[in-house]
Amino acid sequence: MEIARRKDHLEISELDPFLAELLRQVPTSARAEGDPAAEARIYSAPSSAPRDELCSEWKAYVKPELRRLFQTAIETVAMDLAQLSGNEKTFANRSLKIPENHAEAWLSALNQARLVIAAKNDFTENELSDHCRSPIGSRRDLSLFQVNFYGFLQEFILREINPLAAGD
Amino acid sequence: MVGPRLPGNEEWNGVDPSRTDFSILSMATLEETEIQQETRPKEGLDVPWQVVVHNDPVNLMTYVTMVFQKVFGYPREKAEVHMLEVHQKGRSVLWSGVRERGELYVQQLHGYLLLATLEKTG
Numbered sequence: 001m002e003i004a005r006r007k008d009h010l011e012i013s014e015l016d017p018f019l020a021e022l023l024r025q026v027p028t029s030a031r032a033e034g035d036p037a038a039e040a041r042i043y044s045a046p047s048s049a050p051r052d053e054l055c056s057e058w059k060a061y062v063k064p065e066l067r068r069l070f071q072t073a074i075e076t077v078a079m080d081l082a083q084l085s086g087n088e089k090t091f092a093n094r095s096l097k098i099p100e101n102h103a104e105a106w107l108s109a110l111n112q113a114r115l116v117i118a119a120k121n122d123f124t125e126n127e128l129s130d131h132c133r134s135p136i137g138s139r140r141d142l143s144l145f146q147v148n149f150y151g152f153l154q155e156f157i158l159r160e161i162n163p164l165a166a167g168d
Numbered sequence: 169m170v171g172p173r174l175p176g177n178e179e180w181n182g183v184d185p186s187r188t189d190f191s192i193l194s195m196a197t198l199e200e201t202e203i204q205q206e207t208r209p210k211e212g213l214d215v216p217w218q219v220v221v222h223n224d225p226v227n228l229m230t231y232v233t234m235v236f237q238k239v240f241g242y243p244r245e246k247a248e249v250h251m252l253e254v255h256q257k258g259r260s261v262l263w264s265g266v267r268e269r270g271e272l273y274v275q276q277l278h279g280y281l282l283l284a285t286l287e288k289t290g
Contacts, residue, residue: 041224042281043278044278044283044284045285046271046274046275046278046284046285046286047285047286047287048285048287054271054286062275062278065275066278066279069279107231108280108281111227111231111280111281112281114226115224115226115227115281118225118226123225123226124225125225128225128226147226151228154228154231155228155230158228158230158231158234159230162234
């Protein structure tokens with residue numbers, strides 16, 4: 001896989017079918033609905049006191065806006081991922097172009113997916129720091145690889161759109 | 169602020185503060201207004217509030233730094249100090265002041281999927 005910044009977009013090229021499939025999974029993986037642990041992480045409480053008046057107000061007024069914000073980012077990413085559709089049966093490597101003005105949507109969707117996967121699997125901090133773990137094993141190992149792969153892409157996007165924040 | 173915004177994020181950055189003042193949103197009648205005045209305004213006006221960000225093992229350090237720069241307008245060095253405090257001590261106070269402004273900051277931080285809470289000072 002190669003990843004580079006072009007004139008007005010970010011390009012991920014030489015994507016093998018396995019990594020292309022992981023990318024196609026971003027919108028699905030980012031869905032927290034139906035999983036209490038994932039929902040609790042994505043829509044976290046605004047106060048450490050769960051019975052706080054602010055928490056109930058938040059649920060009524062802020063959560064719907066957050067849901068809309070997150071959904072917009074996922075839809076943008078899904079639109080870009082359409083580039084990877086159509087040749088699922090071939091084993092040829094693929095390329096994906098991410099328009100520069102979609103970069104923040106990608107950051108959000110990748111972050112949603114990482115948080116949801118981690119919450120669903122209840123990953124420990126040690127597991128999340130184990131970047132050498134092979135994806136070929138259990139479903140849990142594959143999910144951990146997915147979190148790390150999405151994190152790698154986040155780091156790249158961050159470095160390209162905001163070099164000062166990334167420390168370059 | 170640095171870099172482009174999240175699609176749809178305009179509503180966060182250009183938010184009308186009155187939209188986050190939930191006491192105003194719920195004041196449909198004079199009677200209800202009196203109830204609100206009994207339950208909330210003193211704490212909102214008199215007591216300083218603080219925005220606290222808590223550690224989580226998933227968010228990237230570079231991402232958290234970027235969010236602090238964007239939401240609070242902090243220079244990179246200051247944003248990194250807070251990010252490291254979150255990472256090492258489990259929490260960092262990012263801002264303190266009036267409740268309504270604090271609610272807006274927490275709302276923005278949640279939009280970036282950070283664990284943030286609004287707490288009374290002291």
